Amino acid sequence: MTDALPTLLLASLAAFGLALLSAVAGFGGGVLLLPVFTALFGLRAAVPMLTLTQLSSNGSRVWLNRGALRWPLIGWFALGAVPCAVAGGLLLTHAPLAPLKRLLGVFLIGVVLWRRSQRRPRRPPDPAFAAVGAVSGLGSALLGSVGPLTAPFFLAVGLARAAYVGTEAASALVMHVTKIGVYGAGELLTRQVLLYGIALTPATLLGAWAGKRIVGRISDRVFVLLVEAGLVVAGVLFLAGA
Secondary structure (H helix, E strand, O other), X not given: OHHHHHHHHHHHHHHHHHHHHHHHXXXXXXXXXXXXXXXXXXXXXXXXXXXXXXXXXXXXXXXXXXXXXXXXXXXXXXXXXXXXXXXXXXXXXXXXXXXXHHHHHHHXXXXXXXXXXXXXXXXXXXXXHHHHHHHHHHHHHHHOOOHHHHHHHXXXXXXXXXXXXXXXXXXXXXXXXXXXXXXXXXXXXXXXXXXXXXXXXXXXXXXXXXXXXXXXXXXXXXXXXXXXXXXXXXXXXXXXXO
């Protein structure tokens, strides 16, 4: 266990910092945390481990913003996300790692290009979130997190600050709970994954609490630029190492 302490400390610092950023902007933490966990533990362990940390991170954001949740959107999102998260989790159990790393690299860079090419989407009807949830469930089960892709749709319905952060987190929480069940059935929740997931929970909870305290005190534009730069760098590293 002593040999694992430096790795646990580094993972905890990353989990705290990125949970804080997620709590401020509502997205970005999971996507940036996946390359860190992959470097430390390998991709097949990193995705379920990230999901465990996101359970605590998203759960705390839901609780901290519970008074502003938009339950109809959460319900429609879950309708599409749950079955597709099951399908994605089953694929992850058997998929070869090299293609997954290339897919992840393309995905991370594509997120930035997609966000830069989009104007604010027209206000979608609530039932459209079933489709958003379906794409999110499949992508999240395979790649750990797809928050930057779903963020514009939650913003397009007029959610802001507590309503946006809490509703997006509640939708993601439903998806992550489903993924945990599938990963467990597929024997991806190894003893190492469970122990690290539990050990990292305090860091993610503290990060979410700290982020809640500073919402509105930093520039959203600067944060998004930093997240996008991190996504591009991580994407290039995944493509180079695949």
